[in-house]
Structure formats: C-alpha cells, structure tokens
Amino acid sequence: xxxxxxxxxxxxxxxxxxxxxxxxxxxxxxxxxxxxxxxxxxxxxxxxxxxxxxxxxxxxxxxxxxxxxxxxxxxxxxxxxxxxxxxxxxxxxxxxxxxxxxxxxxxxxxxxxxxxxxxxxxxxxxxxxxxxxxxxxxxxxxxxxxxxxxxxxxxxxxxxxxxxxxxxxxxxxxxxxxxxxxxxxxxxxxxxxxxxxxxxxxxxxxxxxxxxxxxxxxxxxxxxxxxxxxxxxxxxxxxxxxxxxxxxxxxxxxxxxxxxxxxxxxxxxxxxxxxxxxxxxxxxxxxxxxxxxxxxxxxxxxxxxxxxxxxxxxxxxxxxxxxxxxxxxxxxxxxxxxxxxxxxxxxxxxxxxxxxxxxxxxxxxxxxxxxxxxxxxxxxxxxxxx
Numbered sequence: 001x002x003x004x005x006x007x008x009x010x011x012x013x014x015x016x017x018x019x020x021x022x023x024x025x026x027x028x029x030x031x032x033x034x035x036x037x038x039x040x041x042x043x044x045x046x047x048x049x050x051x052x053x054x055x056x057x058x059x060x061x062x063x064x065x066x067x068x069x070x071x072x073x074x075x076x077x078x079x080x081x082x083x084x085x086x087x088x089x090x091x092x093x094x095x096x097x098x099x100x101x102x103x104x105x106x107x108x109x110x111x112x113x114x115x116x117x118x119x120x121x122x123x124x125x126x127x128x129x130x131x132x133x134x135x136x137x138x139x140x141x142x143x144x145x146x147x148x149x150x151x152x153x154x155x156x157x158x159x160x161x162x163x164x165x166x167x168x169x170x171x172x173x174x175x176x177x178x179x180x181x182x183x184x185x186x187x188x189x190x191x192x193x194x195x196x197x198x199x200x201x202x203x204x205x206x207x208x209x210x211x212x213x214x215x216x217x218x219x220x221x222x223x224x225x226x227x228x229x230x231x232x233x234x235x236x237x238x239x240x241x242x243x244x245x246x247x248x249x250x251x252x253x254x255x256x257x258x259x260x261x262x263x264x265x266x267x268x269x270x271x272x273x274x275x276x277x278x279x280x281x282x283x284x285x286x287x288x289x290x291x292x293x294x295x296x297x298x299x300x301x302x303x304x305x306x307x308x309x310x311x312x313x314x315x316x317x318x319x320x321x322x323x324x325x326x327x328x329x330x331x332x333x334x335x336x337x338x339x340x341x342x343x344x345x346x347x348x349x350x351x352x353x354x355x356x357x358x359x360x361x362x363x364x365x366x367x368x369x370x371x372x373x374x375x376x377x378x379x380x381x382x383x384x385x386x
Contacts (some may be wrong), residue, residue, distance in 0.1 A: 062341075062348055063120045064127035068144035071130065076337040077150050077157070078130060080322040080365060082120050083339045083348075086255060090173040091117055094165070109161060110170060112136040150324055150335055151260045151363055155202055177255040178202060186233055187224075187245045193237035198251065203258035203363075209265070214282045214364075217261075218291050222249055250292050257318055259364040264330055275330040282320065282364060289316040318366035323351065326362045335362075342367075 065075040081087045091113045096105040105111040112132040119128040134144060158174055165171040185196035206217035224247030227233055232241040267274045321340040327333050338351040 063123045063125065065120075066127050066129050068130065068134065070145050070147040071134070073148060073150040073335040074130065074134070074153060076324050076335045077154055078116065078133070079120075080324070080337055080339055082117050083322070083341055084256060084365075084367075085342060086173065086177050088117055090170050090177075094168070094170045106132075107136060109133070109136040109164060147332055147335075149264075150326070151203060151258070154258065154363075158202060178258075180250065180254040180257070181252040182248045182250045184248055185246070186227075188233075188235040188238060189226075189243045189245060191235065191237050191242075193235055195236075203260045205260045205262055208261050208263055208276050208278050208280050210278075212279065212281060214259070214280075214286060217280075218288070222247060222291055250288070253288060253292060253316065253368065255368045257366045257368070259366070261362055261364070263326070263360075263362055273330040275326075275328075277360070280361060282361075284320045285369070286318045286320070286366060287316060288318065292316055317369050319369045320364060320366050322363075322365035323361055324363040324365075325360050327360050 065078060067075065091110060094110045094114065096108060096111055098104075101108060112135070116128070116130060116133055137143075158178055162171045162174050179200050179202055181198050181200050183196045184199050185194050187194040204218075204221065206214070207220050208217070211217040211220055224245035226243065227246055228243035233244045233246075234240070235242040235244070261280055263276045265274055265276055266272075321342060323338045324335060325337065326335050338347055338349065340347045340351075
C-alpha cells in the first residue's frame with residue numbers, strides 16, 4: 001500500500017536525482033491497490049522492472065545507464081560514445097595482452113568499455129550499470145556523488161585512453177578521428193611575415209555571449225586581434241615594431257568534431273560563477289569550409305582565396321548527431337542527451353528541433369559527411385604533433 005512515508009521517500013529521490021524518475025514511478029506503481037483477486041494491477045513486466053532492473057529493452061529500443069549518484073554527465077557521454085560508430089568499433093577491436101599491459105583485463109579501461117558497450121548492444125534490460133568503468137578510473141564510492149563538466153570528462157577520457165594505449169590501434173584511431181589542429185599565429189600587417197605554431201585540439205570552445213549562432217561563434221573564434229601602438233610586435237623581417245594580427249585559424253578538421261559552448265562564466269561584479277542562458281542556434285548540417293584556411297593564405301582568407309579550393313572543400317561538411325544539455329545553474333544541475341542513432345537515422349529520443357529552446361545546450365558533437373579516413377590538412381605535416 002502506498003503510504004505518506006513511502007511517497008515522501010520517492011519524492012525525495014526524484015528531487016535529489018531527477019534521472020531516477022522512471023524507477024520511482026515504478027516503485028510507486030508497485031504499491032498500487034490490488035484487484036479483487038488479490039493480484040496487483042501492475043503487470044508482471046513492471047514488477048520485474050522494479051525488482052530486476054528496468055523496463056524491457058523492446059519498449060524503447062535502447063538500453064539505458066543507471067545513475068550511480070550524480071553520474072548523469074558520465075551517462076550522457078557514454079551513450080554518445082556508444083552511438084558513435086568509429087569509437088564503438090575501435091573499442092570492440094581492442095585486445096587485452098597480459099604481457100603488454102601488465103595487468104588483468106578487469107582493471108583495464110578499454111576492457112570495461114567493451115563490457116559496457118556489449119551490454120548496451122545486446123542487453124535486454126532497460127538499464128545497466130557503469131560501475132565497472134568507473135572502478136577502472138580508480139574512482140571510490142564518493143567520486144560518483146560529485147558532478148563534473150561533461151566536456152572535461154570527454155577530454156580527460158580520450159586523452160587517458162590515448163596515453164594508456166599508446167602505439168595500439170585504439171589510440172591511433174582516437175588521434176586520427178577526434179583530434180584536429182589550428183594555427184596560432186602572429187602576422188605583420190606591413191610585410192606579411194608570420195610566426196606561428198600548430199596546436200592540436202580535441203574540442204572547440206565557442207563563446208555563447210553575444211554570438212547567438214554556431215557560425216557567429218566560429219567567426220569570433222577566428223577573427224584576429226589587431227596589435228598596434230604599445231602592443232605592436234617586433235617583426236623579424238622589418239627589423240622594427242609593427243602592427244600585427246594575432247589569431248587562430250583551423251588547419252585540420254577531425255572526423256568527429258566536438259563543440260563546447262562556454263555557458264559558465266565569471267561575474268566579476270559579484271565574484272560569483274554564473275551560467276549564461278543565452279539562446280544559441282545551430283543547424284543539423286554545418287559547412288566549415290570558410291574557416292579551414294590554407295597556411296599560404298593571409299589572415300582573413302578562406303579556402304577560395306590563396307588556397308586550393310577543391311582540397312579545402314573535402315571533409316568540411318558536418319552532420320549533427322549528439323546534443324548534450326545541462327539544466328540547472330552554475331553550482332549544479334542535470335545532464336541529459338539527444339543522440340542520433342546513425343544506423344537508423346533517428347534521434348533518440350526524437351529531438352524537438354521546432355520547439356526546444358536551446359538555452360541550456362552545452363555540447364554539440366558532429367561527424368564529417370562523408371566520413372574521411374584521414375584529417376583534412378592543408379599544406380601541413382601529415383600527422384598532428386604528439
């Protein structure tokens with residue numbers, strides 16, 4: 001029987017951990033009045049749902065991930081990585097070698113990801129646990145109750161996999177498919193002499209404040225700063241201080257492009273961390289040709305100016321397939337994701353493009369269309385510096 005105390009416990013669980021709402025609903029349903037025969041009104045499947053785990057996979061077509069405490073950000077990322085074919089394939093192709101790895105498979109991050117992805121792919125339950133993966137991280141019980149930024153986890157996870165499995169196909173795939181590069185340059189306005197260095201990136205941090213769109217954010221990211229007057233730089237060619245352009249320009253785009261929307265900022269008047277609720281529009285397909293610049297061109301020149309246009313066009317179009325959303329404020333909240341199942345071309349759950357107010361979106365993931373086997377490069381070395 002449903003009592004006030006039981007309802008209070010369920011309500012407290014929902015308030016603390018919103019992701020457990022389905023479990024709480026079934027829990028409440030299990031206390032529903034019985035029929036005249038004494039049999040519960042809840043179906044056998046629903047009772048099994050509460051006692052054995054979650055709803056049958058057939059009801060949604062996908063297997064979910066249990067929230068260990070405050071791991072909604074981790075679950076959102078893992079579901080995205082699982083539904084990214086290139087990442088899933090690389091994980092499944094990894095093989096444990098006791099001599100090479102120096103430890104049992106159970107303690108290896110790649111092995112635990114294999115087990116998790118296998119459960120998501122073949123499991124019949126509504127949700128499975130991520131405890132094996134978090135234990136391979138070295139996390140203790142308290143770690144799962146601390147919420148982190150999903151983009152920070154994405155960066156740390158991929159860099160850790162690349163470092164732990166250096167020299168193996170898994171690390172090579174991550175390097176080739178997820179990392180791009182941009183040129184950090186200073187260019188003399190007078191003579192065009194340029195000093196630059198190439199920087200590898202895993203995600204692109206885009207300003208939300210005052211940009212409103214993905215294209216506007218990319219323009220702000222690549223627009224050069226003018227250094228003049230007291231800020232003029234010494235030009236090696238002119239042998240004198242000259243005004244200069246200082247900026248960034250993309251020289252390589254990866255197969256999987258991660259865009260981090262910078263929604264967390266600092267209010268210097270109150271010295272408090274704040275979350276920006278600005279609306280940020282984005283398309284389902286994105287052409288970045290204008291932002292991929294040849295090294296031979298001057299600042300401000302696109303692919304059609306000073307570069308080989310046909311070469312620059314290749315691999316510059318991207319398709320949106322994952323939208324990670326953070327609801328709440330700067331001190332905490334809840335993460336969830338809309339992900340496009342690329343095998344069937346359908347969003348899970350269906351993304352409300354026409355009605356959703358995109359003011360809480362924190363991360364966008366896109367894939368190159370069609371996917372290219374190597375990075376799009378323009379006049380640079382064939383590999384990104386390690």
